[in-house]
Amino acid sequence: MSVLGIDIGSRYIKAVLFEKGEVQEWIKIETSYDPLNRSLEILKKYKPEKIVATGYGRHLLSFNGKIPTITEIKAFAIGAKALISTCRTIIDIGGQDTKIITLDERGNIKKFEMNDKCAAGTGRFLEIMASALGYSIDEFGNIDINLETPLQISSMCTVFAESEVISLITKGLPRHEIAFAIHKSISKKVVSMLKKVDIEEDIVFAGGCAENPLLRKLIERQINKKIIVPEKHDYLGALGAAIYLKNN
């Protein structure tokens, strides 16, 4: 039997296809302005027999309950446990949400924290800042962690922070220092969310921002713990949804 877990995020749709209990395909496409049709493209191409949807757009695809849904929080918990069986804390920084999830030994959710309605400190925020500074996303996260700079970005609101960044640019300050300060301020926001739950190791970093080494290192330095970025970290939700379906 073929089983598809599909995670409809704000920026990307990720899907994992299982055939006879083995992962057959890892699929990732941009969400665009039409997530429903983008998701249907995947369904048409792979024709899975069973589907579970998760992520921000899960209800769009549920067709009034015909396709079961689970939240990305549950999906991430299942997916993380499958990839790293010792996982006890998940950090997920996606396009518009930042989530912290803690698990017990058996992989059940103990507590979760999620940002409120604005995009402060999320992946989208990083994208906007990178573009304001003329960096590609890859370059942006590869600034040396040992850079010494007194610069601080105090505003966490995407709109205000952008004007703060622009005012720093017009002061002629070097852009890599500004970029560093942006990462520092996001990492602080994530660390403050982490402090609201009891973080235990192993810590798994997932979502698009896990590909940003500077952000990861800055968080590690502040919590003084190692963070694991699994190879398929961006598929955690899709994988979790598919496994949920296999087990139920």
Next chain:
Amino acid sequence: MSKDYTPLWKELGLDLVKHDGLLSVLSDAYKNIYLSQKNRPEGMKYFDFVISEVHGLRIEELYEAKKEKRKVIGTFCVYVPEELVLAVDGVYVGLCAGAEVGFEEAEKYVPRNTCALIKAFMGFKLSGLCPYVELTDLIVGETTCDGKKKAYEIFDEITKKMYVMEIPNMKNEEDRQLWLNEVKKFKNKLEEISGKQITLSFLKKSTEIVNQKRKALQRLSSLRAYDPPPISGLDSLLVNQIAFYDDPVRFTMKVNELCDEIEERVKKAEGVVPKGTPRILISGSPFAIPNWKLHAIVENSGAIVVGEESCVGYRNFRNLTDENFNSIDEGIEKIASRYMSIDCACFTPNTERIDNVTKLYKDLKADGVIHYALQFCTPYMIEAFKIDRKIDFPFLRIETDYSMEDFGQLKTRVEAFIETLK
């Protein structure tokens, strides 16, 4: 609506075009959220009717009451003693404060980061959309939170009808004395504007009426403890909201009729959802009508709301006024002490609230508590952290407002919370 109320609305100075718009939005929302529910009790038909006539028949009733020289007293808070208003044959009515209406107008007077409830009551008045406020003879405010008490100063400039009662911050002997004096002053004010003296028999009668209403709401609340739940959280919330502006005697009768029907359901183990559906207690800020957002999210995510530890809910009906008094002064003391037992987060310390949340959680056999604070409602926002540290049951803390901007995120959080309860 059964008839055309346009002439009445026009006479009250409402903005007719905007008002039509508001009513059509409200009616659509009601259809989507309420009328789409399954297995509703027959007794909810009365409350559906009240909502459909919220700016119609009830307004006409108030208009007729005024013709008979009865005074209409508008309020925003459960601290305003209803017994006294009824004792001068007045009409007690909660004012519009539950929708994102007229916020641009309101933001000319109050900062953007003011709580939605305050912006709503200012917005409703400033954009000419609340017929109740236009019909009031007196609007009674109270010094519960900083936002409200400063907003009342401005509201008085706009309406010239404000009367503010001072609510102490603590519950020591001197505070109780202060409050007792405030209740006495309020009695005098009501006698002055109505030209009627409160007699012992009026006071006894009005206390009985208000207690009967509270008892009916207590009865409804206790029936929600059954599994399968015989009534939805949305419907129960609606009854609790209507408690603030319907005629109290008629309302009590209708709630009791509803409860009779629900008791039959309980006997037959009939529910609105299957037995074992996750049960949520909501605790925190008030739900002014038509704020149905959180209940709708919870009940569309596979759970059922079994109680509201809220001013629109438990805090409004938990305690009765002691009817055993033999003089007006004694009656006033009993009334003052009943209202002083309300556990609003504006008091410090407020430890009884944690006990009440815990008790309600157990009594209603809830599986988890969602703490709901209106954004910028600092007292409840802070108490949420405190409760979270002291209790040992599943707890989700959210902050939100009347907008639909955070609908997706809220739904994810609520659904994930419910998943952890299964």
